[in-house]
Amino acid sequence: MNSRVANKIATGVFTAIAAIIIFVLVGLLSYILYRGFGKLTLDFLTSPSSDFQAGGGIGNQLFNSFYILLITMMIAVPLGLGGGIYMAEYAKPGKITDFIRSCIEVLASLPSIVIGMFGMLIFVNLTGWGYTIFSGALALTIFNLPVLVRVCEDAIRSVPRDQKEASLALGITHWHTIKTVLIPSAFPTILTGVILASGRVFGEAAALLFTAGLTTPRLDFSNWNPFDETSPLNIFRPAETLAVHIWKVNTQGLIPDVQEVADGSSAVLILSVLLFNLLARWIGSLVHKKLTAAK
Amino acid sequence: MAKEFSTASERLLKKSNRAALKMEMRGKSIVLISAILIIAATISITIFLGTKGLQSFLVNGINAVEFLTGTVWDMGKDGGNGPSYGALPFIFGSFAVTFLSALIAAPLGIGGAIFMTEIAPSWGRKILQPVIELLVGIPSVVYGFIGLTVLVPFVRNHVGGQGFSLLSGMIVLSVMILPTVTSIATDTLRSLPGGLRESSYALGATRWQTIYRVLVPAALPGLLTAIVLGMARAFGEALAVQMVIGNTKELPSSLLDSAGTLTTIITLNMGHTTYGSVENNALWSLALILLIMSFIFILIIRYLSSRRQYR
Numbered sequence: 001m002n003s004r005v006a007n008k009i010a011t012g013v014f015t016a017i018a019a020i021i022i023f024v025l026v027g028l029l030s031y032i033l034y035r036g037f038g039k040l041t042l043d044f045l046t047s048p049s050s051d052f053q054a055g056g057g058i059g060n061q062l063f064n065s066f067y068i069l070l071i072t073m074m075i076a077v078p079l080g081l082g083g084g085i086y087m088a089e090y091a092k093p094g095k096i097t098d099f100i101r102s103c104i105e106v107l108a109s110l111p112s113i114v115i116g117m118f119g120m121l122i123f124v125n126l127t128g129w130g131y132t133i134f135s136g137a138l139a140l141t142i143f144n145l146p147v148l149v150r151v152c153e154d155a156i157r158s159v160p161r162d163q164k165e166a167s168l169a170l171g172i173t174h175w176h177t178i179k180t181v182l183i184p185s186a187f188p189t190i191l192t193g194v195i196l197a198s199g200r201v202f203g204e205a206a207a208l209l210f211t212a213g214l215t216t217p218r219l220d221f222s223n224w225n226p227f228d229e230t231s232p233l234n235i236f237r238p239a240e241t242l243a244v245h246i247w248k249v250n251t252q253g254l255i256p257d258v259q260e261v262a263d264g265s266s267a268v269l270i271l272s273v274l275l276f277n278l279l280a281r282w283i284g285s286l287v288h289k290k291l292t293a294a295k
Numbered sequence: 296m297a298k299e300f301s302t303a304s305e306r307l308l309k310k311s312n313r314a315a316l317k318m319e320m321r322g323k324s325i326v327l328i329s330a331i332l333i334i335a336a337t338i339s340i341t342i343f344l345g346t347k348g349l350q351s352f353l354v355n356g357i358n359a360v361e362f363l364t365g366t367v368w369d370m371g372k373d374g375g376n377g378p379s380y381g382a383l384p385f386i387f388g389s390f391a392v393t394f395l396s397a398l399i400a401a402p403l404g405i406g407g408a409i410f411m412t413e414i415a416p417s418w419g420r421k422i423l424q425p426v427i428e429l430l431v432g433i434p435s436v437v438y439g440f441i442g443l444t445v446l447v448p449f450v451r452n453h454v455g456g457q458g459f460s461l462l463s464g465m466i467v468l469s470v471m472i473l474p475t476v477t478s479i480a481t482d483t484l485r486s487l488p489g490g491l492r493e494s495s496y497a498l499g500a501t502r503w504q505t506i507y508r509v510l511v512p513a514a515l516p517g518l519l520t521a522i523v524l525g526m527a528r529a530f531g532e533a534l535a536v537q538m539v540i541g542n543t544k545e546l547p548s549s550l551l552d553s554a555g556t557l558t559t560i561i562t563l564n565m566g567h568t569t570y571g572s573v574e575n576n577a578l579w580s581l582a583l584i585l586l587i588m589s590f591i592f593i594l595i596i597r598y599l600s601s602r603r604q605y606r
Contacts, residue, residue, distance in 0.1 A: 003503070007501035010503035014406050014409055018423055021423065022423065025429060032437065082325055083326070083330055111530070113533040114340075114589075117344070142336055174323075203435070205434070209565075247439070247538070259444070277428065277432050
């Protein structure tokens with residue numbers, strides 16, 4: 001029968017498509033890890049990068065990436081949680097809520113380079129700070145906020161209604177219910193979402209080009225005074241992250257070992273993102289087991 | 296005397312301690328501030344980009360029509376005919392890579408989604424779902440880097456041209472937007488009522504007939520949303536494209552020619568131009584085009600979602 005043949009062909013085509021997708025991912029990952037694995041020495045991971053000579057590491061960039069991630073999350077998570085609570089608990093259906101939803105949609109769909117330019121306009125030029133970690137973190141907060149608001153809103157909404165009503169029926173105020181009932185039971189889901197968002201922030205480069213800058217000053221890792229110029233903890237210094245570093249060495253690099261540095265950096269970046277992903281999954285399944293009492 | 300409070304809730308509120316009420320107010324204002332910040336950020340981005348982007352037309356006197364249709368982008372530094380700001384090559388480049396990458400990613404993504412939902416729901420989901428999630432997580436610079444080290448030499452040696460080309464940009468972008476398209480298409484297909492499938496099979500239709508006669512038409516607005524969201528991502532992507540496309544300022548005449556996009560010229564020149572100068576303002580106008588395009592993508596998605604029959 002003709003339709004049977006067509007059916008078989010179609011099944012074959014769809015299976016081939018699935019195989020292509022899997023092949024692309026496996027190819028990408030194994031290529032990056034295979035190329036980069038040999039470079040992942042302790043020396044490469046900890047020594048500072050060099051601008052002209054071969055043999056530079058990515059120590060500062062790695063530190064900057066994690067530090068910017070930390071600062072971003074310190075600003076973005078409370079804001080995202082607040083926005084999520086508002087949308088899930090306080091927002092009444094109407095024009096204002098619709099408008100906030102549209103705003104979230106717009107923020108989520110903005111190209112990251114546009115967010116970077118806005119960050120440069122406000123947090124770099126208008127404030128007069130110049131390229132700083134803090135400007136970068138604020139730009140990344142805008143980049144990240146819509147995702148976090150959605151994650152928190154969904155997490156709070158997915159808490160069983162009975163729990164909330166039981167608390168309200170006991171005469172506990174709305175805010176106290178949110179604080180002591182809703183947030184604790186939504187916490188695992190929120191945490192999973194925050195970790196996944198961290199992976200996104202960790203690999204972001206375009207929003208940081210014009211806000212955190214392309215350079216890192218000499219850092220003295222024995223100086224932990226956050227107000228000192230050479231201290232790694234100073235948030236008002238320029239900082240080049242790992243993702244930005246990969247872009248920079250590839251497009252305007254002057255060092256002879258561009259390939260090696262880029263290989264190693266990409267492997268570190270991918271491994272970190274994989275780690276974030278696995279961590280999120282692991283926490284998710286842990287919580288699922290706990291909540292559903294399945295073994 | 297007892298008539299002072301009419302309803303039970305008011306009596307309870309009066310009796311409950313005032314500290315709790317104060318906390319309630321404080322909590323509510325904290326979350327309200329977060330919500331207001333989201334609105335403020337969106338509005339200020341629109342206003343600042345709008346005013347900055349219009350400056351090149353209003354202050355520097357660049358003709359808007361020439362800006363959109365001119366093909367020569369020249370800062371006028373090398374002598375010649377003086378500065379000319381024609382953004383058409385970049386606008387064309389952006390749209391070209393976006394549509395071309397959607398052309399590859401749409402069939403692959405929707406095909407993958409159909410595989411996951413219709414052909415092998417159990418193991419397809421177990422394998423493809425994590426693969427898609429991991430692909431989403433790969434940073435765009437890594438895509439660009441692989442494009443630069445693998446794709447560009449491959450195109451140069453086996454297809455022709457410089458390697459840095461529209462073709463390379465389109466392939467990198469299509470891999471980048473593939474997970475977006477696949478995951479949204481999968482959600483759409485999964486949300487279709489099961490009765491559709493079953494009634495089609497009950498009429499004796501084969502799986503392929505069910506897919507293309509029943510499921511795809513029923514899910515069409517959702518599938519188109521998936522493609523449009525993928526295109527929005529491709530349109531705004533900067534670094535991955537910049538690393539492989541070759542960054543010329545001329546209109547490409549074939550797939551193997553180097554090209555430039557709105558995002559690539561911004562990435563390359565933003566740091567080198569003086570803030571407030573004409574060339575800097577012209578770059579802001581390009582950013583304004585990016586902003587307007589993301590509004591347009593949102594409007595298209597809204598239109599599509601209003602046409603969805605099954606949610």
